Amino acid sequence: MKKFVLLLVLFTSFGISLQAQVKIGGEAAAPHPSAVLELDGGSTRGLLLPRMRKLDMLAIVNPAEGLTLYLTDEQATYLRRSGNWVKLSGSDDAFTLPYTGIFNLGVLPILSLSNGSIGGTGIYGAGTLGSGTGVHGHGSGFGSSGIKGTSLFGRGGYFNSRNSFALVTDTGSVGFGTLSPTAFVEIDASRSDASSTLIINDDDDPLIQFKKADINKSYIKQQGNDLILRPNGQNFTGKVILQAYNQGGWMFVDANGNASFGQDPATFSGTPNNARVHIKSSNDYPLTLDAPVGAGGPALRFIDKVGNSINNLSRIQASATSLYTSHKLGKYEWAAGGIGNAMVLQESGDDFISFNKLGVMGYIGAGTLDPGYPLHVIDHFGISASMMLTAPTPTIHFRAGNSPAQGFITQINDDLKMGTFATNDAGRYIIRTNGTDRMFVNPDGRIIVGSATGTSPAGSQMFKVRGGIQATDFTVTPLVSWPDYVFAEDYKLKSLEETEAFIKANKHLPNIPAAAVIEKDGFALGDMQKRMMEKIEELTLYLIEANKEIQILKKQMAERK
Numbered sequence: 001m002k003k004f005v006l007l008l009v010l011f012t013s014f015g016i017s018l019q020a021q022v023k024i025g026g027e028a029a030a031p032h033p034s035a036v037l038e039l040d041g042g043s044t045r046g047l048l049l050p051r052m053r054k055l056d057m058l059a060i061v062n063p064a065e066g067l068t069l070y071l072t073d074e075q076a077t078y079l080r081r082s083g084n085w086v087k088l089s090g091s092d093d094a095f096t097l098p099y100t101g102i103f104n105l106g107v108l109p110i111l112s113l114s115n116g117s118i119g120g121t122g123i124y125g126a127g128t129l130g131s132g133t134g135v136h137g138h139g140s141g142f143g144s145s146g147i148k149g150t151s152l153f154g155r156g157g158y159f160n161s162r163n164s165f166a167l168v169t170d171t172g173s174v175g176f177g178t179l180s181p182t183a184f185v186e187i188d189a190s191r192s193d194a195s196s197t198l199i200i201n202d203d204d205d206p207l208i209q210f211k212k213a214d215i216n217k218s219y220i221k222q223q224g225n226d227l228i229l230r231p232n233g234q235n236f237t238g239k240v241i242l243q244a245y246n247q248g249g250w251m252f253v254d255a256n257g258n259a260s261f262g263q264d265p266a267t268f269s270g271t272p273n274n275a276r277v278h279i280k281s282s283n284d285y286p287l288t289l290d291a292p293v294g295a296g297g298p299a300l301r302f303i304d305k306v307g308n309s310i311n312n313l314s315r316i317q318a319s320a321t322s323l324y325t326s327h328k329l330g331k332y333e334w335a336a337g338g339i340g341n342a343m344v345l346q347e348s349g350d351d352f353i354s355f356n357k358l359g360v361m362g363y364i365g366a367g368t369l370d371p372g373y374p375l376h377v378i379d380h381f382g383i384s385a386s387m388m389l390t391a392p393t394p395t396i397h398f399r400a401g402n403s404p405a406q407g408f409i410t411q412i413n414d415d416l417k418m419g420t421f422a423t424n425d426a427g428r429y430i431i432r433t434n435g436t437d438r439m440f441v442n443p444d445g446r447i448i449v450g451s452a453t454g455t456s457p458a459g460s461q462m463f464k465v466r467g468g469i470q471a472t473d474f475t476v477t478p479l480v481s482w483p484d485y486v487f488a489e490d491y492k493l494k495s496l497e498e499t500e501a502f503i504k505a506n507k508h509l510p511n512i513p514a515a516a517v518i519e520k521d522g523f524a525l526g527d528m529q530k531r532m533m534e535k536i537e538e539l540t541l542y543l544i545e546a547n548k549e550i551q552i553l554k555k556q557m558a559e560r561k
Helices: 002-018 054-058 355-361 483-487 496-506 515-521 525-560
Strands: 022-024 037-039 068-071 076-081 084-089 174-176 185-187 207-212 215-223 226-231 240-243 250-253 259-261 277-279 299-306 309-318 323-327 331-335 341-346 364-366 375-377 395-398 407-412 415-420 429-433 436-441 447-449 463-465
Touching: 054 068, 226 240, 415 429, 483 525
Parallel strands: 022 037, 174 185, 259 277, 364 375, 447 463
Antiparallel strands: 068 076, 076 084, 207 215, 215 226, 240 250, 250 259, 299 309, 309 323, 331 341, 395 407, 407 415, 429 436, 436 447
């Protein structure tokens, strides 16, 4: 044994003198370059620290910094640091506080505590002196967490401060129900156990305040049973705006309490500034009223309130089948600014009357207070039109008695159309002047001018005139078989003898209708023009043949002379 110790001392001295490094155990190899002393116990042996009781450790005189011991009575390892014994580990303590340091543990937590007791607290931090911080967590790495607390039935984290801030986040986002908040505060209540997204409970009136540049601007408040959304007193010109994604659907309430739908009151010009409620709509229905039919249908009421007394003056009401407009005094006036009433409808006897009586029984005058017809229009201003219809397809329908509509006048794009409906299959379109019917369009579309009697044009004819027609010119639709066929080589021209015999037998030219036929049925102008041209071309051929014979006779006479 003494020899072994001597050899060890010699070997150590030799190693120190050569490399200032020592390796004990394991294979014969140089120690790791970064180690002064390397112990290699393989997979079965380790380093055994000096062992003693805590009483013995405390009795060591002037212990060196970094001295490490294992106490048998505490089963713990102690380290001498900064003049104090620091407990590194033990059977019932993870580490000794206070502690500060940096560890690179990857994704593992620096500190992981689990309190298995029912109702126990995982981490408890209290800043008890002055404005100290109870728990401070800072996750500086990308995706890292400063503090994370998890509890199955208890509280994941609990922060309490009686006189200052319970929980403060300096920078970064706070997430509730989400590990990746995208705003300063984000709440994800999509989990199945979340009955409400956010609950604010206060013995007083709970309030959410909005600030800008450290000035109170607006708030949402539960006052008794009422929910209030309004600007603060410091923001006395602010409006309340409800805005949909489509910017055309805005609602505004300005500082005077005036409401506007579809338009910012700041953009008004003229009287809308004085309106209590203003509606601007881009569709055909700026306002819709919906009420149960059993209550008489939806209605608009106009009242005159003096003190606590309400005088119900008029109303507009819609039932399942009718629209009623009524007034307590039975009078309706339409005012034209500055020049009196543009139209007045009045009936006495009932407190409330409806337009139904006036529309059916009364006369309506425009420009006159004494109409002589169901609709009487008098133009006092000399405008270009006494009445105007404006619609996608403005139309006037006509009917006799209770029969279906029989005739109409309508404007379709640039065309003005007048006529009868398909259900009026016997009706004609008639134009009259000076008390006499002049032109008729029959149900089959054929036109007669000059008389309502007689038959319609026959066959393919569509136009008939009783009387003459005066015109500077006519254009006849070109015919396919225009008589130039007379000049064809294979055309058989009758001889003058054959033509003379046909005339004697029939008393008219070949291919020309007889007088009796024309007197009975008339003739088609285009067809007759074609037949006449045929005769003209045949006559030309006769003249050419006659001229040839004359030239031969002249020649013969010249030779005889």
